[in-house]
Amino acid sequence: MRHLFASLDKEKSMTLKDDLTRVLFVGLLVVLTGCSNTEVSGQTDMAIEAGVSEVSSNAITAISFYVQLASNGQLVSPEASSFENMVTRFNEAHPEIRVSLEQSVTQRPSILEATRRYDCFVHYQDELKSRHANDLLSLSPLFEAESSVFQEDHASIHLADYRLEGELYGLPAVSRPTLMAYNADLLAQRGLELPSMDWTFEDFLELSLAAASLDDADRSYGIAHGDDLLFTNGRNVGWVRMSTYPPSAYFDGPQTQVHLNWLKLMQDQGVLLNYHSDNYKYVQQEITNGRVAFWEVLAGDPSLYYFDPEQELPFEVGVVPMPLVPDPERTATRNFLDRGYFISRHSEAPQACWEWIRFLSGQPDVFIGLPVRRSVQESQAWQALYGDGTAQAYLQAFAQRQPEHNLAPVIWPLNELRAQAIEDALNGGDVAQILADAQEKADIYLACIGDLYIPELADQVVEQRVQVCAEQINVSFGVDLVAQLVFQEYAKAGT
Structure with a gap:
C-alpha cells in the first residue's frame, strides 16, 4: 500500500479541513494511478488519521533523488554537505520513507534523462520544455491540495516559470540573481x-x-x-x-x-x-x-x-x-540560474517525493542563493546566513527580474x-x-x-x-x- 503523510507539516499547523482535503486527494491519486511504492521489506496496511499515516516499522518507501549542485567556483559544491545533512534529518524524521541521494557538479543529466533515472530531482528551470510534459508528473494536484498558507508562500510569477499549458511541472526552489x-x-x-x-x-x-x-x-x-x-x-x-x-x-x-x-x-x-x-x-x-x-x-x-x-x-x-x-x-x-524540484511521471512513489520536496522547500540552508518561498526569505535563519546587507541585496535583485x-x-x-x-x-x-x-x-x-x-x-x-x-x-x-x-x-x- 502507498504510505501517505507520515508526519504533520512542521512548517505550519494545518486545520482539520486542510488535513481531510489532502487525505481525500491522495486517496483519489492512489485509485487513479493504481501504482504501489517500492518497499524495502514487507507490506503493511495503512491507517490515516487527520492527515497522518501510521505504518509498521518494516515498510519503507524508497525514493531516488538527484540534485544538480551549484558549482560556485569549486569542483566540490558547498551544497553537497547540506543535502547530505537534509537526507539524514528527513530519513530520521520519516522512517517510512528512505531517500537515496545522488548529486553532482559537472555531470548533468538532461531533464528527460533524469526522469528515467530518478524518482525526483532538482534541475535548472530554463531547460524545462513542453516536450518534457510526457515524462514529468504534473504537480498541480499535489500543490492545490496543500493549504492556502503553503500555496501563497510561492509567488505566482515564479510558479509561472514552471508551468506548461497551465499545469505546474516544477516547484521553484532557489534563485541566484x-x-x-x-x-x-x-x-x-x-x-x-x-x-x-x-x-x-x-x-x-x-x-x-x-x-x-x-x-x-x-x-x-x-x-x-x-x-x-x-x-x-x-x-x-x-x-x-x-x-x-x-x-x-x-x-x-x-x-x-x-x-x-x-x-x-x-x-x-x-x-x-x-x-x-x-x-x-x-x-x-x-x-x-x-x-x-x-x-x-x-x-x-x-x-x-x-x-x-x-x-x-x-x-x-x-x-x-x-x-x-x-x-x-x-x-x-x-540571469538568475533558477532551479526547481521535479517528480518523474515514471516514479512509483510520487507522494513520498512530494513529502521530501515539501520538507526541503521550508529549509533556509539547503541551497546557496535565494530561497523562493517568501516565509524562508523573511526568516531570521536565512538572513543570518548572509548578513542583513547582503540578504537585502539578494532580495532586491530578485525583485528586479523581468x-x-x-x-x-x-x-x-x-x-x-x-x-x-x-x-x-x-x-x-x-x-x-x-x-x-x-x-x-x-x-x-x-x-x-x-x-x-x-x-x-x-x-x-x-x-x-x-x-x-x-x-x-x-x-x-x-x-x-x-x-x-x-x-x-x-x-x-x-x-
Missing part, C-alpha cells in the same frame, strides 16, 4: 561613496569613471565585465527590436556604431576591463589584487567568484543589486552576433566593417527564420529551425550558460 560586487577599500581610496541598494546606471558610470586610473603606479579599473547587457540596457541601445514578429536587427545603425566606439573609449580610459576565455587569469589577478572597483557575482557565492572561499578577503567587499536602467522594461540583471521575452528562443543567435561584434571591436577592429558584417549575418538568419510563429509550435520544432538557421551564419547551437559556468570552474581549478 546576478549582483554587483564592489571593492569598498578602492572606492574609499578614491574618495567615493559606496553604491546604494537603489543606485542607477548613471551612478554606476560616475563611480566607475572616478575609480579608474591609468597611472602605472596606481592602476585600477572601473569594472571587469564580459557581457554588454549592462551597457546596452543602461544606454538604451537598440540592437534588436522584438516588439513585432519576426524581430528586426539594427546592428549597423548609427546608434550601435556610437555605442561600440564609446565602449572602446571606456576600455582605453581604463574604465572597462573586458574579460573573455583568453584573459580570465589576468582578470582574476587584477580583482584579487584590489585593482578593480566593480565586478559581477551570483547570489550565494562565498568566493565572490574570484577568491578562495577558505581564505579571508584581502579587502572589504560589498554587494548590491545591479544598477537600475532608464527603461523599466529592461534590466541590467543577466519575465523572459517569448521570442527568447529565437533571439540567442543574434545575441551571439552582438557579443562577437563587441569583442572584435574591443580587440581593435574597424567598427563600421564589424557591424556591417554582423548585420549581413543577422539578415540571413532572420530570413531563414521567416514566419516561424513560436506560440503555435512545439519548442523542439522551434529549436530545430533556430539551429538550422544559426548554422547558416556559423553560430554554434546549444552552449548554454550552465555549461559555460562549468567550463569556467575547470579553468579556475587549473584543469
Whole structure:
C-alpha cells in the first residue's frame, strides 16, 4: 500500500479541513494511478488519521533523488554537505520513507534523462520544455491540495516559470540573481561613496569613471565585465527590436556604431576591463589584487567568484543589486540560474517525493542563493546566513527580474552576433566593417527564420529551425550558460 503523510507539516499547523482535503486527494491519486511504492521489506496496511499515516516499522518507501549542485567556483559544491545533512534529518524524521541521494557538479543529466533515472530531482528551470510534459508528473494536484498558507508562500510569477499549458511541472526552489560586487577599500581610496541598494546606471558610470586610473603606479579599473547587457540596457541601445514578429536587427545603425566606439573609449580610459576565455587569469589577478572597483557575482557565492572561499578577503567587499536602467522594461540583471524540484511521471512513489520536496522547500540552508518561498526569505535563519546587507541585496535583485521575452528562443543567435561584434571591436577592429558584417549575418538568419510563429509550435520544432538557421551564419547551437559556468570552474581549478 502507498504510505501517505507520515508526519504533520512542521512548517505550519494545518486545520482539520486542510488535513481531510489532502487525505481525500491522495486517496483519489492512489485509485487513479493504481501504482504501489517500492518497499524495502514487507507490506503493511495503512491507517490515516487527520492527515497522518501510521505504518509498521518494516515498510519503507524508497525514493531516488538527484540534485544538480551549484558549482560556485569549486569542483566540490558547498551544497553537497547540506543535502547530505537534509537526507539524514528527513530519513530520521520519516522512517517510512528512505531517500537515496545522488548529486553532482559537472555531470548533468538532461531533464528527460533524469526522469528515467530518478524518482525526483532538482534541475535548472530554463531547460524545462513542453516536450518534457510526457515524462514529468504534473504537480498541480499535489500543490492545490496543500493549504492556502503553503500555496501563497510561492509567488505566482515564479510558479509561472514552471508551468506548461497551465499545469505546474516544477516547484521553484532557489534563485541566484546576478549582483554587483564592489571593492569598498578602492572606492574609499578614491574618495567615493559606496553604491546604494537603489543606485542607477548613471551612478554606476560616475563611480566607475572616478575609480579608474591609468597611472602605472596606481592602476585600477572601473569594472571587469564580459557581457554588454549592462551597457546596452543602461544606454538604451537598440540592437534588436522584438516588439513585432519576426524581430528586426539594427546592428549597423548609427546608434550601435556610437555605442561600440564609446565602449572602446571606456576600455582605453581604463574604465572597462573586458574579460573573455583568453584573459580570465589576468582578470582574476587584477580583482584579487584590489585593482578593480566593480565586478559581477551570483547570489550565494562565498568566493565572490574570484577568491578562495577558505581564505579571508584581502579587502572589504560589498554587494548590491545591479544598477537600475532608464527603461523599466529592461534590466541590467543577466540571469538568475533558477532551479526547481521535479517528480518523474515514471516514479512509483510520487507522494513520498512530494513529502521530501515539501520538507526541503521550508529549509533556509539547503541551497546557496535565494530561497523562493517568501516565509524562508523573511526568516531570521536565512538572513543570518548572509548578513542583513547582503540578504537585502539578494532580495532586491530578485525583485528586479523581468519575465523572459517569448521570442527568447529565437533571439540567442543574434545575441551571439552582438557579443562577437563587441569583442572584435574591443580587440581593435574597424567598427563600421564589424557591424556591417554582423548585420549581413543577422539578415540571413532572420530570413531563414521567416514566419516561424513560436506560440503555435512545439519548442523542439522551434529549436530545430533556430539551429538550422544559426548554422547558416556559423553560430554554434546549444552552449548554454550552465555549461559555460562549468567550463569556467575547470579553468579556475587549473584543469
